[in-house]
Amino acid sequence: MSEEIAFWILATIAVLGALVAVRKRNLIHGVFALLVFFAGLSGLFLLLLAEFIAAVQVLVYIGAVGVLLLFAIMLTERVAGDDGRRMVSRGWFWGLVMAAAVFVVLLLPAIQQWPSPETAQPIKPSVEELGHKLMNPYVVTLEVLALLLTAALIGAVTAAQGVRMPKEEDSPE
Amino acid sequence: MTLQHYLILAALLFCVGLMGAFTRRNAIVVLFSVEIMLSAANLNFIAFWRYSENPGLLHGPLFTLFAIAVAAAEVAVGLALVIAVYRHFKTVDLESMDTLREE
Numbered sequence: 001m002s003e004e005i006a007f008w009i010l011a012t013i014a015v016l017g018a019l020v021a022v023r024k025r026n027l028i029h030g031v032f033a034l035l036v037f038f039a040g041l042s043g044l045f046l047l048l049l050a051e052f053i054a055a056v057q058v059l060v061y062i063g064a065v066g067v068l069l070l071f072a073i074m075l076t077e078r079v080a081g082d083d084g085r086r087m088v089s090r091g092w093f094w095g096l097v098m099a100a101a102v103f104v105v106l107l108l109p110a111i112q113q114w115p116s117p118e119t120a121q122p123i124k125p126s127v128e129e130l131g132h133k134l135m136n137p138y139v140v141t142l143e144v145l146a147l148l149l150t151a152a153l154i155g156a157v158t159a160a161q162g163v164r165m166p167k168e169e170d171s172p173e
Numbered sequence: 174m175t176l177q178h179y180l181i182l183a184a185l186l187f188c189v190g191l192m193g194a195f196t197r198r199n200a201i202v203v204l205f206s207v208e209i210m211l212s213a214a215n216l217n218f219i220a221f222w223r224y225s226e227n228p229g230l231l232h233g234p235l236f237t238l239f240a241i242a243v244a245a246a247e248v249a250v251g252l253a254l255v256i257a258v259y260r261h262f263k264t265v266d267l268e269s270m271d272t273l274r275e276e
Contacts, residue, residue, distance in 0.1 A: 095195025
């Protein structure tokens with residue numbers, strides 16, 4: 001079954017990418033592992049026949065969010081990460097315990113046997129239908145989302161600009 | 174492939190993100206751990222849609238599309254806040270931002 005092989009390969013890529021991303025000390029390496037995770041996830045979306053979402057995942061996450069994270073890292077920390085200091089927070093052990101507990105709680109409903117949805121319904125993937133749906137019942141949501149993105153853009157610029165002190169003599173970067 | 178495979182994978186990815194958000198001290202790492210958690214939730218949406226009774230309604234991809242847009246806005250504002258905090262504290266270490274703690 002080629003679908004199963006693809007699923008296992010993509011799942012391994014996604015999980016390993018996520019694990020490396022949260023465990024790497026070097027932040028740049030961590031971001032690249034995160035991009036590998038996003039690529040694996042996009043492959044899983046393709047496997048589920050959501051090809052438009054897979055494309056959006058590549059464009060938005062690998063394209064925009066990855067570059068944004070790299071810029072933020074280069075603007076703030078040293079590139080090599082927090083060397084010498086401790087990487088993990090003070091209560092890291094309880095954090096691990098809580099994450100494992102949440103995993104068990106999430107797993108309990110997932111592994112139960114349900115009656116119906118064993119087989120996937122056949123669908124014909126079409127971006128056109130998605131566009132019609134966005135225009136007809138979901139147009140208000142789309143407009144609100146556009147407003148939100150504009151507000152986030154202005155808010156991000158304002159927050160990153162900071163408060164400009166009159167006496168502060170910043171060297172222009 | 175059944176729905177359970179995808180749900181277990183999404184739960185695993187969510188908990189990897191949760192582990193990162195709980196255990197790391199760097200604000201940027203915590204931010205992208207939250208992104209991992211959001212992506213795991215998106216995988217759940219798509220999987221439930223694919224195995225639903227009526228996938229022609231396209232509820233899953235539409236909701237995922239909106240969630241991705243909100244996540245993009247969130248990461249932009251979050252990184253701007255990280256940069257603003259870095260200006261003030263000269264660090265992105267979360268444990269050294271304890272101004273509000275009572276001594």
